[in-house]
Amino acid sequence: MPSLACHSLPRQTMLDALKGRWADRLLLLIILLSIASSWFIIQANIAAGPAMAEIYHDDTLLATYPLPQPGEPSITLQLEGELGLSDIVIDEHGARIASSPCTSQRCVLSGSHKHAGDIIACVPNKILITLRGSSETRFDAIVE
């Protein structure tokens, strides 16, 4: 097979393959640098301010809730999505979808999220929860 010969040498060990060629490593470096810089830009934009959960259905923002501190009561709400009702719980551990009418249940299984930039998406029911702000900020505000 001629096409194989130009891509790989015979008798290559798995370790050799894992090292890659210099062009592969250069590509990886460029990609990692661009991912890291975009991550910093995103975090700088959304990590400021108190921890909040934003709840969307389709393309409309339905509600924004601050994450409760330990000891504060949790917030439970029901949302009507494309398929039916999703139960959302926001407590000191973050926001989660407690039950969903979708078949895959991936949104429920993904559990609680509280870090800025985390998302919980239920694609079949068209529900999205995004987290922004940091949970530490509120403590700082109290101490000051």
Next chain:
Amino acid sequence: MTPFSLPRPALAELENKARWLALLMLAIGLHVFEASLPSFGPWFKPGLANLVTLLALAMMGPRAAISLSIARIVVGSFFIGTLFTPTFIIAMAGGLSATVVMIAAWRWFPGLSLVGISLLGALAHMLAQFVSVETLFIQQSALYYALPPLLILSCISGWINGALAEYISGRLAHEET
């Protein structure tokens, strides 16, 4: 003398078809296996089925790779019960764009080994998943906030899959010569 006889295809052609079908079976098996793995998170899979697409590209060329990835996603989704659901559309968008990007890298960047090609494919898969979810299901650019950490996971899995493909295709070439 037989009453009628079909023209027999050339042996090389039959061999090619058999090899493509063997790769397809492997890819479908891995697709179903990946779906049954404990979830690494709702957006992330190791991409073993895409590894077979990459092998098809290296061993049989672009046309075999494209047809293999389409056939694998359709038949695989049929088995796991997601055919024509949103999951299927997202998988198809991801699989096809990964294949197209890998073919482009294979053709135009001869300096890259299968490792670099697989890396680009994994990133294309992740990006296409997000773009298709954003345009078709949840029209919120807030979705992209979650992208950078997932792209780093994609880099890791793409690199390892590429090394596996490099190793496997190297071994296959060695055995055949």
